[in-house]
Amino acid sequence: MRRIHVRPLEPGDDDFLREMFVETFFWRDGPQHSLEDVLAIPEAGKYILxxxxxxxxxxxxxxxxxxxxxxxxxxxxxxxDHGYGFVSDEIPELGIAVMPSYRGRRVGRRLMEDLITLAQGQGRPGLSLSVEDGNSRAARLYESLGFQRVERIGSAWTMVLQLKA
Ligand SMILES: CC(C)(COP(=O)(O)OP(=O)(O)OC[C@H]1O[C@@H](n2cnc3c(N)ncnc32)[C@H](O)[C@@H]1OP(=O)(O)O)[C@@H](O)C(=O)NCCC(=O)NCCS
Structure with missing residues (x-):
């Protein structure tokens, strides 16, 4: 893989988006899970349906x-009506996942940088997320980009990145 190209999501990406959505819930290494497995988790559907x-x-x-x-x-x-990493009506909550075989190769960093640029371009005042204990790769990525821990909920942290207008 020589270069990574990043573009906005399009309607034709919906199946891939659902696949990546499943990965955000089953981030620990393990057998493949389905969208149905995720939708059985309370509150999960509101992120993707x-x-x-x-x-x-x-x-x-x-x-x-x-x-x-x-x-x-x-x-x-x-x-x-919100999920786990909610902080405000004006601050969207993000999700991210990289295909398992491409993790640890800076794809996630590039996606986050471009998502932040997109949020700034749309005038969003910030971005929030929820990261579970043990997901240190994700937590380190978020912290390195300036996200701060704002609330502890169960075994997860809500993190927020404030964006300048
Ligand atoms: C979390 C995830 C999106 C990160 O994407 P990635 O492409 O694997 O991460 P990157 O290679 O861009 O690394 C980003 C940072 O993570 C950290 N990191 C990378 N590999 C790591 C590892 N094996 N252990 C700990 N931290 C690691 C480093 O701080 C790295 O920063 P660097 O670029 O300065 O080295 C990806 O691993 C993933 O899809 N995980 C499963 C789904 C998930 O957990 N989503 C987030 C839910 S909150």
Whole structure:
């Protein structure tokens, strides 16, 4: 893999997005899981069902050969209806995953950088996320990009990156 190309998510990426969504919930090494496994987790569906609603946005990374390597995305939630890493109606919560065989090769960093640029371009005041204990690769990536731990919920941290207008 010589170069990584990153572009905005398109409707044709929906199947890949769902695949990457499953990886965010089953990030520990283990057998393959399905979307149905994720949707059985309380609150999980609200992150992906009806993808494409206003405020949904994301990026996908591709190899030179056009193979999809990973994706990062975000969705807005409300005080009345939100998931794990919610902090405000105006700050979208992000998700990210890289194909298992491409992890540790800076694809995730590139996706995060481009997702932050996208959020800035859309005038978002920040980005939030939830990272579980033990997911040190993800936590280190977020911290290195300036995300700060703001709340402890169960065995996870909510982290926020404030963005300048
Ligand atoms: C988390 C994830 C998106 C990171 O993407 P990645 O391409 O593997 O990460 P990168 O290679 O860009 O590394 C980013 C940083 O993570 C850290 N990191 C990388 N490999 C690591 C490892 N084996 N152990 C600990 N930290 C590691 C480093 O700080 C690295 O920074 P660097 O680029 O300065 O070296 C990816 O591993 C993944 O898909 N994991 C499963 C899904 C998941 O956990 N999603 C997040 C849920 S909160």
């Amino acid at each position: 009806g993808w494409g609603r206003p405020g949904d946005a994301g990026v996908v990374a591709l190899s030179d050969a056009g193979e999809k390597l990973g994706a990062a995305w975000y969705r807005l939630f409300s005080t009345a």
